[in-house]
Amino acid sequence: MNWGHFLMYIASLFTLPSSSDLQFDSELTVEAGGETLFASQANGSIRSYISVYSPSALFVGKKDPAIASQALTNDMMGRHRQALEQWVAAEKQQYDQEVAGKDILEQRQWLIDNPRSLFAGEILGNLASHTPRRDTLGWHQENVSLFPGYLAFLSEEDALWFVGPDGQRVIDLVDAAKGGTSQSILAAQVETQGPYKVFSDEEIRRLRKSGLSSDLIAAMIRSNGQQSAPVSSVASTAPVSPQDNVAALLIPDNSGEYMNPWTSDGVLAEWVDKAINAKMGSAIGSAAGAYAAQKALDNVPFVGGFLGSKVGKKVGHSAAISASGGMEYIRETSDQSFRNLDDMARYLKAVHANNGNFQDAVKAADAIYPGLMQSLASSQ
Incomplete structure (x- = not known):
């Protein structure tokens, strides 16, 4: 409350306008791998006026509240953008000075010493693409243990070895089999502890070539449907229909990792x-500060430029989650889910492909769960 204005307001018998300030705080953050790399704070206020016996409030300040909101938004957006650009420039200068001319092992050591670097993705990409001719798989294993984000930079062919739960990834099974562990025992373990994925014919050939038995590979494939299809104690002689196979992909609650874009009511x-309504962005409203933070990212030219597509995807993914209400809201408003993207893609394609809103829903879901569109394109 502006007390000076308020006293004049009382003294003039409510003819002169009284004013008060509405405060806004805005925060912009850049995050990667669950860590905050950068944060910018901005604040501002919008002054409102009120009078009782005359329209004097209309002649002070801006008449339209939307104009005041836009001005405040632009101001905070400009401050976020300036701070963000300064940070990016400083990060790039450090990266160029300290990494330029270094070989791949020196780059890796630099990343170990600077794990929060904005340009970590560039080095991870270099590590993934500059694999040694000998012991390529060992190189990948070592890098995965050092940098969990390294998996995102592997080719589809190399990523195959890291499919599966921790401790029982494909490469762990290969090592265990080579170490003498019975593959029958491994098969019994993975069938209840998956999921893995439905391997292509070429992937199966590669797994066989690595020393895994057909029984073990089959158990890995069967693990995809174990949790969603309860095992009956009574054997059934009725054939399983394609519809039943598709239904088995769905978890009838929100306990899975990937939420179904449709509810059990079909909406x-x-x-x-x-x-969809937000179009993956924010709108000006009472949360002018949040809007400013989001729009600052939209206007910074480095995203998609020298920052690289990987960081751009991280930013876009975070913005999409925010526009959808946050991960907690996504889970709370879902009553069906899936264990993995392949199950989700197969189910959506079989059940909802003919819906008029299919494309919009899939685009929204792909922004939250990157890779869904790709899984849809390859699903049968």
């Missing part, structure tokens, strides 16, 4: 509607 989940 779009609230988080999907929210994302």
Whole structure:
């Protein structure tokens, strides 16, 4: 409350306008791998006026509240953008000075010493593409243990070895089999502890070539449907229909990792509607500060430029989650889910492909779960 204005307001018998300030705080953050790399704070206020006996408040300041909101938004956006550009320039200068001319092992050591670097993705990409001719798999294993984000930079062919739960990834099974562990025992373990994936014919050939038995590979494939299809104690002689196979991909609650864009009633989940209506962005409203933070990213030219597509995807993914209400809201407004993207793609393609809103829903879901569109394209 502006007390000076308020006293004049009382003294003039409510003819002169009284004013008060509405405060806004805005924060912009850049995150990667669950860590905050950069944060910018900005604040501002919008002054409002009120009078009782005369329209004097209309002649002070801006008449339209939207104009005041836009001015505040632009101001905070400009401050975020300036701070962000300064940080990016400083990060790039350090990166260029300290990494230029270094060989791949020196780059890796630099990343170990500077794990929060904005340009970590560039080095991880270099590590993934400059593999030694000998012991390529060992190189990947070592880098995965050092940098969990390294997996995102592997080719589809190399990523195959890291499919599966921790401790029982494909490469762990290969090492265990080579170490003398019975593959029958491994098969019994993985069938209840997956999921893995439905391997292509070429992938199966590669797994066989690495020393894994057909029984073990079959158990890995069967693990995809174990949790969603309860095992009956009574054997059934009725054939399983394609519809039953598709239904088995779905978890009838929100306990899975990937939420179904549709609810059990066959309508779009609230988080999907929210994302579609927002068009994966924010709108000016009472949360002017949040809007400023988001728009600052939209206007910074480095995203998609020298920062690289990987960081751009990280930023876009975070913005999409925010526009959909946050991961907690996404889970709360979903009543069906899936264990992996392949199951999700197969189910959506079989059940919802003919829906008029299929494309919009899939685009919204792909922004939250990157790779869904690719899985849809390859699903049978």
